Each structure stands twice: as C-alpha cells, then as structure tokens.
Amino acid sequence: MMFKKLFSFASAIAVLATGAHCQQLSYEDSITALAYGNVATNSSSVGEVWLNITGFAADKLPHIQNDVGIYTLDNRETLTTIAGLAQVAAQQGQWGDIVFLYSAFAMNGHSEYFNASSLEMQQALLYAVTDQTRGEVDSTLIKLYASTSSSEYLTEAFENLKSDTSSQSKRWVKEACSSAHKATKSACRTLLENVKGNVTWKSGGPRSICKSGCCISWSANATFQVQNLTNAANYCLNACGTSSVSCEVWGVKLQGTLVDQCLSNRATGCT
Structure with a gap:
C-alpha cells in the first residue's frame, strides 16, 4: 500500500508495525497510525525540541495555550515529527488532532502512550477538556475535538469521554x-x-x-x-x-x- 507524501519530515514518523518495509505516510495516515498505537518510534536520538502552541485559537484550545519544550535523551526525531504534524493540524483546523499530538509530545512521544485508548492518553485527553478551576468537563469541547480528529480511533476516544463526564467531574473543596x-x-x-x-x-x-x-x-x-x-x-x-x-x-x-x-x-x- 502506498501513501501520499505531504511533508518532508513524514519519513521520520515510524513505519506501520505490520509493514514489511519503511513507507512514508500522509498526514491523515500518520495520525491514524499514532492513535492506533501501531508504530515503532526512534528511541536513540538526543536533543531539544519544542512544540509551539502559543497563538493557536484560544477559543478552540482553551486549556492548551502553553508551548512545551523537552530536552529528550532518547526521542528527538519522533518529537520533531509530532511538532511538525501539530503545525499541519493547526493549518487545517484539526483541533482534536492538536490535542492528541500535544498530549503525545508532552509525554516525550513515548510509544506506549500513543494509543488513543491507553490510560495515559485517556487521562491527557480528559485533562484537555476539563476546566481545572471549576473541575467541569466541557461537552462542547469534546464534540469539537471528536469532529476535528483525522482518525476514527481518536474520534472514538473523545466520544468515550462523554459517558464519563458525570463521574469524572471534579467535585471537592x-x-x-x-x-x-x-x-x-x-x-x-x-x-x-x-x-x-x-x-x-x-x-x-x-x-x-x-x-x-x-x-x-x-x-x-x-x-x-x-x-x-x-x-x-x-x-x-x-x-x-x-x-x-x-x-x-x-x-x-x-x-x-x-x-x-x-x-x-x-x-x-x-x-
């Protein structure tokens, strides 16, 4: 199966784990592969990488407005790719993808956390739709992110947050x-x-x-x-x-x- 090449850094993304050889992935296929957790990532490159989020639409990403920088000891190439994918997502208005990529980046691009159904990613997605001051889950954000995700796995992960909002809402002093x-x-x-x-x-x-x-x-x-x-x-x-x-x-x-x-x-x- 051949994939359309949309950007030069796509080759840095991991190949599909089931693939027989390296294939360059399109933007949509990269998001799908990451959200499904069906990738193998570079784990030997050292360096500083930033995901710049400042200036992205505050009304679409109210709980994600800070740039994230990581000095990684093992995953520079993967983090660079994720940061590049996030820039493409912003250009296309794929807000759900940005939330996912931001969360993956913040966790050092660790491949075990990529899967949209992993506990770590579920917690990160929930955090992105929760007002931490009031402890309230925003169902409007859940709907927005589910509708602006390029992968059905990611869409499903956001939609699954809806069923948990009553129990996940923070109610304490x-x-x-x-x-x-x-x-x-x-x-x-x-x-x-x-x-x-x-x-x-x-x-x-x-x-x-x-x-x-x-x-x-x-x-x-x-x-x-x-x-x-x-x-x-x-x-x-x-x-x-x-x-x-x-x-x-x-x-x-x-x-x-x-x-x-x-x-x-x-x-x-x-x-």
Missing part, C-alpha cells in the same frame, strides 16, 4: 501536591488501572487501597464503590510532579460521604 511521601507515577497508574471501573463495594476499614508502591487512602469510613476513588486520584496524577506524586484532595464525595482522599506511597496519614 481543594487539593494540594506535597513533596513528602511521593509514589512513582508508574506505580500509581498500575493502581488506577485496577480501581477504574471496579464496582466492588467498600465499607469501613481499612481506609486504603494499595498496589505496588502506590496507595489511595481516605480520611473517614464510607460505603462506596471502589471506582469512585478514580476522579480525585486522576487529578493528582495529572496535576502533581513529573515522575512521582504525593497529593491530598479535601471534600471528595464518596457516594454521599465527604472525605479527604490521598495518593502517595503510604496507606496512612490522610486526615
């Missing part, structure tokens, strides 16, 4: 990141994979759930489904630190009971 008792984010993502969608009922003590080196704990006995811990924990993962996290959120509602909820490397101390 305040939150704070801490420098003490930090857990590695990789361990916390593993924990969240087990919590998200877990409909098991929890009541009384112990007031903690841990996996690997990460724990979610809460300040008072409550009766709730475990999946209700996801929203505040996701916020902490997105808002605190780069590779590690320690965070407390006050006033989390666990199916009627208000508690303080923590994400850290220990099962105690959330008060």
Whole structure:
C-alpha cells in the first residue's frame, strides 16, 4: 500500500508495525497510525525540541495555550515529527488532532502512550477538556475535538469521554501536591488501572487501597464503590510532579460521604 507524501519530515514518523518495509505516510495516515498505537518510534536520538502552541485559537484550545519544550535523551526525531504534524493540524483546523499530538509530545512521544485508548492518553485527553478551576468537563469541547480528529480511533476516544463526564467531574473543596511521601507515577497508574471501573463495594476499614508502591487512602469510613476513588486520584496524577506524586484532595464525595482522599506511597496519614 502506498501513501501520499505531504511533508518532508513524514519519513521520520515510524513505519506501520505490520509493514514489511519503511513507507512514508500522509498526514491523515500518520495520525491514524499514532492513535492506533501501531508504530515503532526512534528511541536513540538526543536533543531539544519544542512544540509551539502559543497563538493557536484560544477559543478552540482553551486549556492548551502553553508551548512545551523537552530536552529528550532518547526521542528527538519522533518529537520533531509530532511538532511538525501539530503545525499541519493547526493549518487545517484539526483541533482534536492538536490535542492528541500535544498530549503525545508532552509525554516525550513515548510509544506506549500513543494509543488513543491507553490510560495515559485517556487521562491527557480528559485533562484537555476539563476546566481545572471549576473541575467541569466541557461537552462542547469534546464534540469539537471528536469532529476535528483525522482518525476514527481518536474520534472514538473523545466520544468515550462523554459517558464519563458525570463521574469524572471534579467535585471537592481543594487539593494540594506535597513533596513528602511521593509514589512513582508508574506505580500509581498500575493502581488506577485496577480501581477504574471496579464496582466492588467498600465499607469501613481499612481506609486504603494499595498496589505496588502506590496507595489511595481516605480520611473517614464510607460505603462506596471502589471506582469512585478514580476522579480525585486522576487529578493528582495529572496535576502533581513529573515522575512521582504525593497529593491530598479535601471534600471528595464518596457516594454521599465527604472525605479527604490521598495518593502517595503510604496507606496512612490522610486526615
């Protein structure tokens, strides 16, 4: 299968993992390959790369208005390609593509996060449609990004955010990141994979759930489904630190009971 060459840097994008040899991809095919996670990326190039977003339409990208620069130790060529794709997306008004590419770039173009259905990318897409001041998910943005995505996989990922808006909306008093008792984010993502969608009922003590080196704990006995811990924990993962996290959120509602909820490397101390 041959692909139309739209820009000179397209060859830097990874080949389709199922392909027999290198093929240059069109813009649309590049987005599809990335969103499907069906690529193998360069992992040996070092250097500084910027994705310049300043000046892009503020009404279309209200929560993405800051340039991102990365000094990468392993992925310069892939990041350069992503930045180039984002420029093409801006020229074409493909706002959903920009959100996706911006998110992939910010995560160092790490190939395991490319897939639009990965936990890391789902969190990043959700963050891009959420007003962090009010903790509200903007359904209008979800619709806009779904309709301006070049890949059906990406469109589906945005549309799937709609079904989660009632449970994902942030409803608490305040939150704070801490420098003490930090857990590695990789361990916390593993924990969240087990919590998200877990409909098991929890009541009384112990007031903690841990996996690997990460724990979610809460300040008072409550009766709730475990999946209700996801929203505040996701916020902490997105808002605190780069590779590690320690965070407390006050006033989390666990199916009627208000508690303080923590994400850290220990099962105690959330008060």
